[in-house]
Amino acid sequence: MELITMDSKVLETIIHKLNSLENNFAIAINEKAQLENKYVNMDEASHMLHLSPRTIYKIIKKGDLICTKYNRKLRFKVSEIERFLENCNK
Numbered sequence: 001m002e003l004i005t006m007d008s009k010v011l012e013t014i015i016h017k018l019n020s021l022e023n024n025f026a027i028a029i030n031e032k033a034q035l036e037n038k039y040v041n042m043d044e045a046s047h048m049l050h051l052s053p054r055t056i057y058k059i060i061k062k063g064d065l066i067c068t069k070y071n072r073k074l075r076f077k078v079s080e081i082e083r084f085l086e087n088c089n090k
Helices: 008-036 042-049 053-062 078-088
Strands: 068-070 073-077
Touching: 042 053, 042 073, 042 078, 073 078
Parallel strands: none
Antiparallel strands: 068 073
16 A cells, blocks of 8 residues: 655645535536426427427327326426436337
C-alpha cells in the first residue's frame, strides 16, 4: 500500500468538488422524480414515443400503455411512458 501526501489546499479543493458533485446529483434525482410524476398530453406523448396518436390509441386498447382521462382528454404519466419504452426494448 502506498502513502499519498498532499497539500491541505489540494485536499480542500477535492472535498469542495465532491460536495458540489453530491449537490448536483441530489438536484438531478429530485428533478427526475418530479418529471416522473408529471403528466403529458397526447401530442407530447406522441413526440416522446415517436408514434402517431392513432398508433398510441391502438397500444392503449391492447393494454400496453396506461393513460388517464381528464377533461375528456387523455393524459400520460411520464413514468408510464418510460416503462412502456423499457418494455419495448426488452
